[in-house]
Amino acid sequence: MKTDSATILTLSLERLDPNQHGQLKYASAFVSEFIDDIRLEDGTLTIAHHDPDGGAKIAAGVEKLIERFSKGDFGFKEHILFEHRGSMPYRGDIIAELVETKTIKILEPGLFIFREPFSSLLRFFDDTFVQRIADAFGAKEESYPAVIHLSTLDKTNHFTSFPEHLHFLNHLRDDLDVIESFSDSVRQAGGWKEEAPLDLNRTMPKPRFAMNPSTCYHCYEGLQGETLEGDGIVATAVAKCHRYESKNHADFGRLLDFSMREIIFVGKPEFVRENRMKAVEHLKQLAQEWEIDCLIENANDPFFTNDFQVKASFQRNQEMKYEMRFTIPYLNKSIACSSVNFHSTAFGTAFDIKLGKRPATTGCVGFGLERWVFAFLAQFGLREEGWPAAFREQYAAWQQKSR
Structure with missing residues (x-):
């Protein structure tokens, strides 16, 4: 079927587990540069495109992804660690209001300029995460570049797990x-x-750098070849991160350029595991205090490559990744705003970081600062009088101190 400007391709996803539909929609955006829009509804994927060859290659690419995501009988372990229901008094289209009030300026999907009060809320959330969580672990502040060596990304297996995200710098x-x-x-x-x-x-020469896709990678690069003492170390940093996500940048909160605060644990296995779970408790406390409608659940990274099922199932079964997901009421969906990750010795081995003679274990907790602000405002609106009392008091105290 054709519209005035695009051809519409419709594909049934009945062969695919419904839990995989969102992952398929996400990955399908990368099938062809001729795709204009992708929508998922009632088990059907609808793709608008302007492929001069009629869309046969697009259909074949999506079918290839369906086969990839349905391969094997792995099952996806589900585990909700925490659930908190909030009142969510605001139900409007927060993006529309932010644009109308000129609080944000959309340069293109996923690329925004932030103005007051959004810009202040970004700093408030970041300062709170440092003072309330990072400082509780005795984390040492570090500062990282916005670019990263391709050789470092190779050590983290980023090329073989998330090649679609890469933003090369030249x-x-x-x-x-x-x-x-x-x-x-x-x-x-x-x-x-x-x-x-x-x-x-x-x-141009061959590139040596990419834009940094994740804050913690620089921490491991900085510790390369070192032998740590005691139980381990805790570092924290905020960095600008960049991930290309094609047409998915039109989705709520999925930015091309975003700020990620991380608290990073490197040390003995029990040191990392214990601190990781303490971080979960801190997230729970903030959710209750600020009356946020959210849950913390077992999750997996959106691995893009052929071994998706193996990697994702292993990650879920070992509970290596938890996500804190905020409800977005006007969309009737949720988005991940924080993640709590356990990497085992993968990065310790890759970067030759040791405790004694053994590779160090690593883990981290990440806060997507723009997502926290977007999701908070989606539940409570721009008017401060609609914000929870505890949040309002803490924000006012922070503003006073920041002047």
């Missing part, structure tokens, strides 16, 4: 002719044009 070659030719071509064209041809092989 520059013009150290060649006077190349630099001047590029500048001249832009000048002659009357400015930069998106459709302008750019011979990457001639003008």
Whole structure:
């Protein structure tokens, strides 16, 4: 079926476990650059596209993903650790209100400028996570670059687990002719044009860096080759992270560029496990204190590659990842705002971080700062008088101290 501007492709997902439908929708956005929109409803995936070949390749790609996500009989372990029901007095379209009040400026899907009060709430949440949680662990503050070595991403297996997220970083070659030719071509064209041809092989070297997709990777890179003492260390940092997610950037809270505060544990297995579960207790306390409608549940990363089922099932069965999910009332769905992760010795081995003669165990708790603000406002609105009393008092005290 065709509309005025796009062809519509409809695929039934009856062969796929309903628990996998969201993962399939997410992954399908990467099947083709000709996809304009993807919608999931009642077990049917609807794709709007402008593929000049009619969409046969898109259909084949989605079928390949269905086969990937349905392969084997692994089962997905479900475990809700905590559930808290809040009043959620605000039920409006918070994104529309934020745009209307010019609190946010959408540059393109997933790329925003944040203004007051959103920008202050970002800092308030971050300061609270440091003072209420990171400081309780004695975490030492670190500061990381926004870019990361590709060799570091290779050690974390990012290329083989989440290749779709990569944002490569590059520059013009150290060649006077190349630099001047590029500048001249832009000048002659009357400015930069998106459709302008750019011979990457001639003008740019092979990239050595990517935009950082996760805060904790730099921590492990910084500890490479070290032998730790005692039970282990706790570090914390906030960093700008970048993940390309194609048409999924149109989804609520799925940003191209976002801020991630992490508390990172590196040490003995019991040290990491105990601190990880203490972090869960801190999250529970904040949820109750701030009257947030949320749950904390067993989860898995959105692995993209052929071994998705094996990796995801192992992660769930070992309860290596918990997510704190906030309800978004006007969408009748939830989004993950924090995750609490256990990596075993994967990163300790990859980066040669040791305690004695054994590889260190690692884990982390992450806070997506923009998501916390978006989700909080989705439940309570922009008007401060609608916010929970404890939150209002803490925010006012923080504002006074920050002046």
